[in-house]
Amino acid sequence: MDLATNYMGLTLKNPLVASASPLTGKLDTIRQIEDAGAGAIVLPSLFQEEIEAEAARYDLLTAVNTESGPEAQSYFPALTDYNIGPHNYLELVRRASEAVDLPVIASLNGITDAGWISYAKQIEGAGAKGLELNIYFIPADLTTTGREVEQRYLDILRSVRAAVSIPVAIKLSPYFSSIGNMALALQDAGADALVMFNRFYQPDLDLLKLQVLTDLEFSEPNEIRLPLLWLAVLACRMKVSLAASTGVGSADDVVKYLLVGADVVMTTSALLRHGPGYIATLLEGLAAWLAARDFASLQPVRGIMSQHRLRDPQAFERANYIKILQGYRQS
Known part of the structure; x- marks a missing residue:
């Protein structure tokens, strides 16, 4: 069974991606x-805000009583030795990339x-x-316009895209007024892939x-339905790769x-519930579904619906909304 797929220019042996967790x-x-x-x-995100807060705490601590004596500064470790900054995260990227053969994607x-x-x-x-x-x-901020929000995404993407040569994916919010148009704009701005969707925690x-x-x-x-709609x-x-995210609990999903x-399917909650080995269960279910319908690979399956x-x-579209309402029968 050939489960290989291409995601943002990377050749993957199958479409199952363990997303950030x-x-x-x-x-x-x-x-x-x-x-x-x-x-x-996908590794957990590197948060600039967290790094800067840590650096600020260090500065505050080392500033206390620094004038009390000539050796006061020696009470604190040198900044370069204290690993303030992205050191630990970058080390995770390095070690993970060396430890496994599958592609390691960072998150920022x-x-x-x-x-x-x-x-x-x-x-x-x-x-x-x-x-x-x-x-x-x-x-x-109630004065922020929808266009300003869109421009923020585009500006960030263009800046990063111009700074690195590795493929860049962007986690797309489901709250844009025109998701399709925003997807095209992100594609034009240089995205290699769109992840649908970023799950904001309320x-x-x-x-x-x-x-x-x-x-x-x-x-x-049940949360699969919104990304399912927009992926369809x-x-x-689109020319960019499409990653599905949210609601993946079984091979059927x-x-x-x-x-x-979808080019790839990302899962976090299922692995947190069942453990890392659950990837194998999802893959076995996918292969069984394909085999039962005489599909030898993913290629003829992807996008047929x-x-x-x-x-x-x-x-x-809207016709489906009307059919659902008309088809409902109260028990």
């Missing part, structure tokens, strides 16, 4: 993910133009085969303590994403 931040689980058969791995979340560019260059130098831009931006409220809760919730299978719309119309046109190739393309 605590599991992909440790060498032992990275090796387990490879042993389970993953086609590629910056907050300034200089940060995006500088860290992207360092990540490339550390040996990453690709870079995923995790633009996690909530436009809470807060909850603790009614007893009257506090905001920021706990992590795993994705659920974009597939066969993997198959659905491939049918609508995209909107462009359906006899009834309106099934992914």
Whole structure:
């Protein structure tokens, strides 16, 4: 069974990608993910904000009582020895790239133009085969326009694209007013791949303590529907690679994403629930589905149920909404 696919210029042995999570931040689980058969791995994001906050804390600590005596400065480690900055992350990129044969894709979340560019260059130098831009931006300022949000994404992408030569993917938000047009704009700006979608974590409220809760919730299978819709719309119309993300709990979900046109299928929650070895279960289910229908490879399967190739393309548009309402029968 030939499960090979191409993702942002990288040849993968299969379309299953372990996306960014605590599991992909440790060498032992990275090796387990490879042993389970993953086609590629995305490391957790390097957060510029976290690095700068750490550096600020160090500066604050070393500034205390520095005038109290001539040897006061010797109480603190030299900055170069304290590993302030991206050192640990870059070391993870290097060690992971050396430890496994599958492509290691880094992830970056910056907050300034200089940060995006500088860290992207360092990540490339550390040996990453690709870079995923995790633009996690909530436009809470009520004066920010939709066009300004779009331009922010495009400016970041263009800056990074001009700074590195490795393939660049961008995690696309589902909240743009015209996702298709934004996808085309990102393609024109130099993206090699689009990841659909970045899953923003919404807060909850603790009614007893009257506090905001920021706990992590795993994705659920019903969340597949939004990315499934837009992958179906974009597939066969875009030159960039398309990555499906969110709601992958079983091999059936993997198959659905491939049918609508995804080049790769990323999963995080399923691996956190079941462990790194669950990749093998997903792959076995995918291979069994293909074999049962006499498919020898992914090529004839990918995109056969995209909107462009359906006899009834309106099934992914408003007509489907009307049919769903008309077809409902209260039990």
